[in-house]
Amino acid sequence: MKRYFDDDLKKLNIDILKMAALVEVAIFRSIEALKNRDKELAEYVIKNDQEIDEMELTIEENAIDLLALRQPLARDLRFITTGMKINAELERIADLAVNIAQRVLEIVDKPILKPLIDIPKLNDIARKMVKDVIDAFVNSDEKLAKEVILSDSEADRLRNLIQKELINDYMSKDVSTVTRGVPLLLIARQLERICDHATNIAEDVIYMVQAKVVKHHPEMLDKT
């Protein structure tokens, strides 16, 4: 079967979309497991990570084959190298969902510390950022990628709020809350790190589209 280069690039696109869908579901499930105190679901997220790991390897192999066999230039080369970076970022995000699921297992049998409000909010932001940034990649949508970067500050704000509340209102007042507070604090950090990964991807997408370096230069966001 003869394959054309455009088909190869489309396949890379589709594979990354599939990978992103798996990763998004993993984040969603890890926080559902937290909200519903669902041990089985948390265990499922941990077990299911292997599928995402396998997929990362396959995508990377295919991308390196593309580089070797097709010797792409300019835009295509940049598209493939960006795809490789996004692939690696997505795998890291999935690892963070696993990490959240592990923290859920630590507290699932303990009494509820507090009603969860801000963590699910932060989760919604994280999942939206991941979804949007992958859309931005497949559609070369610079505007959407910039929106993703700007929403990261709201994620930071929420995470600080969660951390402050847990430390000041619970853990610093009542020692019996510490073993339940620390896992929640870490879950908030993992969600914020997911947002950071989405931001990394957004910077790569903007660079791909503009061939301009936004990474490490946030001031450039304002100038366009």
Added chain:
Amino acid sequence: MKRYFDDDLKKLNIDILKMAALVEVAIFRSIEALKNRDKELAEYVIKNDQEIDEMELTIEENAIDLLALRQPLARDLRFITTGMKINAELERIADLAVNIAQRVLEIVDKPILKPLIDIPKLNDIARKMVKDVIDAFVNSDEKLAKEVILSDSEADRLRNLIQKELINDYMSKDVSTVTRGVPLLLIARQLERICDHATNIAEDVIYMVQAKVVKHHPEMLDKT
């Protein structure tokens, strides 16, 4: 000036060695700042990260140019794509050193919680892993890369020990320790994450040398 491909590869090697040296120093300084309660040094680590960020971009640009202009195959292609991944991992490690320095600033003015023993130990392991894995890359030394992967379990063990001690012996006994305990707990996690990044690099190096996937398949380590 005519440049040969071998020279380009050597330059990539040297650039990554330089980048690794900067990153190693950043880790070292962040923990020195913690040990000596040195606010200025912590601030220096944070400020100095820009140099590492710039270097990452330069190395990535040069690597993509190599791919475009030289159209390398097989071993050389794999060396360059591995170099690109290592470059990105090193930049992340530097960000973790910044993160540690920020935690140091949070506690530097507060009374000492406890004598630091295991955190400096974990720091020694982290720095050795980073140093060794970069040596493994530049020398294509598979054996050394495997040793790096095996030492990660000691890092995990130490981090668990630190976390348990902080939670059980301090934060769960005395609420006044929480605001000092949490930053130490996070510093231990950042150090462990540095070890995880070194492990990622080691897997990439082994793959580069063997063209065999160790990543996500730790059982392969025993079979060789």
